[in-house]
Amino acid sequence: MVARGLLTFKTNPSIASTGVTAGPLEKKSPFVSLFDKMYDEEQSGAGTNEQGHAKMMEDACMIALSKVDSVPEDADFLLIGDLVNQMTPSNFCAATVGIPYMGMFSACATSVSTLITAALLTDSGFSKIAIAGAGSQHNAVERQFRYPIEYGSQKPETSQWTVTAVGVAAVTPNKKGMPSIVCATIGSVVDLGMTDPLNMGAAMAPAAADTLQRHLDGHGTKITDYDCIMTGDLGKTGFELYKTLASNNGIDVTENFRDAGEEFYGEDPSFFAGASGAGCSSTVYFSEIYAKMLQGEYKRVLLIATGALLSPLSFQQGDTIPCIAHAVELTMK
Amino acid sequence: MVARGLLTFKTNPSIASTGVTAGPLEKKSPFVSLFDKMYDEEQSGAGTNEQGHAKMMEDACMIALSKVDSVPEDADFLLIGDLVNQMTPSNFCAATVGIPYMGMFSACATSVSTLITAALLTDSGFSKIAIAGAGSQHNAVERQFRYPIEYGSQKPETSQWTVTAVGVAAVTPNKKGMPSIVCATIGSVVDLGMTDPLNMGAAMAPAAADTLQRHLDGHGTKITDYDCIMTGDLGKTGFELYKTLASNNGIDVTENFRDAGEEFYGEDPSFFAGASGAGCSSTVYFSEIYAKMLQGEYKRVLLIATGALLSPLSFQQGDTIPCIAHAVELTMK
Numbered sequence: 001m002v003a004r005g006l007l008t009f010k011t012n013p014s015i016a017s018t019g020v021t022a023g024p025l026e027k028k029s030p031f032v033s034l035f036d037k038m039y040d041e042e043q044s045g046a047g048t049n050e051q052g053h054a055k056m057m058e059d060a061c062m063i064a065l066s067k068v069d070s071v072p073e074d075a076d077f078l079l080i081g082d083l084v085n086q087m088t089p090s091n092f093c094a095a096t097v098g099i100p101y102m103g104m105f106s107a108c109a110t111s112v113s114t115l116i117t118a119a120l121l122t123d124s125g126f127s128k129i130a131i132a133g134a135g136s137q138h139n140a141v142e143r144q145f146r147y148p149i150e151y152g153s154q155k156p157e158t159s160q161w162t163v164t165a166v167g168v169a170a171v172t173p174n175k176k177g178m179p180s181i182v183c184a185t186i187g188s189v190v191d192l193g194m195t196d197p198l199n200m201g202a203a204m205a206p207a208a209a210d211t212l213q214r215h216l217d218g219h220g221t222k223i224t225d226y227d228c229i230m231t232g233d234l235g236k237t238g239f240e241l242y243k244t245l246a247s248n249n250g251i252d253v254t255e256n257f258r259d260a261g262e263e264f265y266g267e268d269p270s271f272f273a274g275a276s277g278a279g280c281s282s283t284v285y286f287s288e289i290y291a292k293m294l295q296g297e298y299k300r301v302l303l304i305a306t307g308a309l310l311s312p313l314s315f316q317q318g319d320t321i322p323c324i325a326h327a328v329e330l331t332m333k
Numbered sequence: 334m335v336a337r338g339l340l341t342f343k344t345n346p347s348i349a350s351t352g353v354t355a356g357p358l359e360k361k362s363p364f365v366s367l368f369d370k371m372y373d374e375e376q377s378g379a380g381t382n383e384q385g386h387a388k389m390m391e392d393a394c395m396i397a398l399s400k401v402d403s404v405p406e407d408a409d410f411l412l413i414g415d416l417v418n419q420m421t422p423s424n425f426c427a428a429t430v431g432i433p434y435m436g437m438f439s440a441c442a443t444s445v446s447t448l449i450t451a452a453l454l455t456d457s458g459f460s461k462i463a464i465a466g467a468g469s470q471h472n473a474v475e476r477q478f479r480y481p482i483e484y485g486s487q488k489p490e491t492s493q494w495t496v497t498a499v500g501v502a503a504v505t506p507n508k509k510g511m512p513s514i515v516c517a518t519i520g521s522v523v524d525l526g527m528t529d530p531l532n533m534g535a536a537m538a539p540a541a542a543d544t545l546q547r548h549l550d551g552h553g554t555k556i557t558d559y560d561c562i563m564t565g566d567l568g569k570t571g572f573e574l575y576k577t578l579a580s581n582n583g584i585d586v587t588e589n590f591r592d593a594g595e596e597f598y599g600e601d602p603s604f605f606a607g608a609s610g611a612g613c614s615s616t617v618y619f620s621e622i623y624a625k626m627l628q629g630e631y632k633r634v635l636l637i638a639t640g641a642l643l644s645p646l647s648f649q650q651g652d653t654i655p656c657i658a659h660a661v662e663l664t665m666k
Contacts (some may be wrong), residue, residue: 004409005433007454048650071659076520083479086644087438088652094642095522095655101336102446102519102659103438103642105420113435117450121340122493144418186410186435189428231345252588300627309427309436311419317381319421322428328433 005186006218013122014136014178015169015330016129017114018286019064021056022279023138025239030266034287035165036063042139042164046085053082053089053137053166058096060166061131068170070129072097077130079117080168081110081143083278090135099131107307110134110204111167111282112326118171119181125178133286136277145312151331158199160235160276167282169290176333179293181197185327189309193320197310201238201261201273203321204306208234209245210327211304218250219329223252227298228286230289232281232305232325234250235274260284281305293332300331341550346455347511348448348502348663350460351619353398354389355612356471356497362597367620368498369396375472377499385472386415386422386499391429393499394464401503403462405430410463412450413501414443416474416611423468427591432464440607441566441641442520442617443467444500451504452514452661469610478530478645491532493568493594494611500615502623505654506664509666512626518548518660522642526653530643534571534594536596536605536654537639540566542578542656544637549584552662556585560631565614565638565658566594568607593617614638626665633664 021037022029023044032038037059039045044059045050057080063072078099080090087103094101106113111134118132139149141162174180191208194203208231216222223229235243239259247253264275264284285303292298310321347624354370355362356377365371370392372378376385377392390413412433413423420436427434439446444467451465466487472482474495507513523543527536541564549555556562571594580586597608597617618636626630643654 002409007457007459044601050646050650051652062666076335081438083419084644085646086440086642088644088647090643091522091642091655092647092652094657095524098521100519100521101657102450104413105436105438106434107419117435120453120457124340124453125336126340126453177648186433189424191428210644233491256526282654309421309423309424310420311417313383313418314421317383319384319425322424324427 003218008121008183009119011123011183012174012180013119013171013181013291014175014180016172016175016178017064017067017170018285019060019289020287021060021284022169022283028164028167028268029264031284034291049140053140054092056161056166057089057135060168061097063257064131064168064170072099075129075131076100076127077121077129079104079114079132081105081114081134083136083271093299102254106324106326107309108276108278108281109305109307109324109326111285112303112328115182115328122171123174128172130171131168133170134278135166136162136279138162138164141277155272158196158237159272160200160234160274161271162277163264163275163279165279165283167286170288179290179330179332182331183219183328185211186322187211187217187326189320189322189324191320199251199313200308201235202241204308204323205238205242205245207235207323207325208242208306210306212246213328214325226256226300226302228256228258228301230258230260230303234259234306235261237273252306281285285312301321303328334553341516342452342456343368344456345515346452347508347513349505349508349511350400351623352393353439353500353616353620354393355616355626356559359496359498361601363615364621365456372411376469382470382473383417383421386473387425389499390426391591392467393501394430394639397464397501397503401480402598405432407458408432408462408464412437412447412455412465414467416469416614437657439657440608440613440642441611442638442640442657443611444618444662445636445638448502448646449517449659454505455504457486461505463504464504465504467611467615468499469495469560469612471497472496472609476477486570487603489531489548490582491570492605493533493607494604495610496597496608496612497614498612500619502619512623512663512665515662516552517666518551520544520657520659522652522655522657524655529654530648533609533641535574536657537641538567538571539636540658541575541639544660546582548660559633559635560588561591561634563591563593563636566609567639568594570606599647636661645647
């Protein structure tokens, strides 16, 4: 039976390795010991923010490949995305690594839409190694969406801080003892009329709650089946709202609920409501969650990456913020 | 055997219907009689160019669905993209139609990357109806990439005119007597150092030639197997260069080579080297080519959509123009 937006993989493709790179401020993250490479400055030594962003992506791809003793020529597909206009950093990364490339854009939910597509290509037998992931760079993104960085414009407590980080996964046919991709749910856009880009967590929370419900109903699972249900980058404000919405839907919200954006910078108030950016969920999923699965602490997890599909222009034109969330389920067997 | 970036579908999903919408200037296209809906003004009656662009996409989706007696609730996946920053029109279209949505970005090659992904989901048994396609709107795109429209800035002969048009396909499991999707090739980025955004055809030509060669080699086919090999939007300048490059590769360039951008506005010199934009290849493929297949004139075609993965920022920063081309092969059986 076909159910809208649902996928159940036949062969459970594995995440054979991951690659995580991050900027200097991200050294403050409680997950930093799990990141593969840190840069001492925001532009990763490149000439522009965007080129630095591309460099971070290239490095993450190379790291993930090297962990499976591979080079770009061994990889069949590259599925990545970012938040910069026309996905400039992803495009230049693709040019450098030279892997057949499909760009994907679901804002900060791109970490999961790319992982699902990589699993789909692998499940169909078309891919031995597919690199999937997403990233963001604070300066490149914030100057598009908010104000010139140099303004130092005051932000409200609900605002989130775009991370400088990239997370990618090397997806392969099923490998015993590695985290594997079981099933997934593609999100529908949810737009409840929110218009404040400095409170994107609240805008995205209903999309996360919607996708959680659709995943549970569609795949016939329940909350207690999972050791962890981690949303993308709702941040402190959005995460609370999401838990309330899930609770209102009759879901028993437990301590197994986590949010990458809420946790990324710990309790440091400099980052307001927490982290956001396409590099937020991808890096936490591909470091913290991946490590906990390898260690056997998490046997089954549900990852729900959230994305605010606004643009600076749509905001300026007074439009609402359409939001989306994609879910993917991983197991250790 | 897995070969990099190549897909061969097991079930040959069909394009059960198409939906094509276009703006007022596009009435000059020789293909106009095959378009489903034309608007008398650029914004399709909406308040902004971007909202008009979204409206055109929604209408195209509804038209394609209506031709298979379906409504959005019947569709399993929506795979679309456009050229506006953060794909604003696609996101708002997805919000309106409410179909589970993955945004995809390969610039003007998005028409084919979405079609391939729809075929993949269908081939895997996850989709009964998937809507795939891409679009562009002249004013929304040109004001991003070039100059304010009102300037009336003089363009060189090599420049191309972004079409106001959307083309989508409703992809279903194989239906006898309908154009069906046999195999595909995902492009690798080709960047030969071109930097002129007013000559994108020349920048994209090498990517098209590369993907053509990879498709022929990878799938073991030859030029004479196809009734038509249509590139995306190389335009008059890029199309000539592409044919030269293919010829240099030992390929016998025949009259079966066509280019959507070269033909879209006929011989009208107002459009310089011809059409471009994500709506160019998608509308020509899903009207002219689709019709010729249904009529039996074309039994086997190869569609190679091309995309220039630049952004206004990467151009201003002096970067080159990375280009890509994705290929998909259709047959009538």
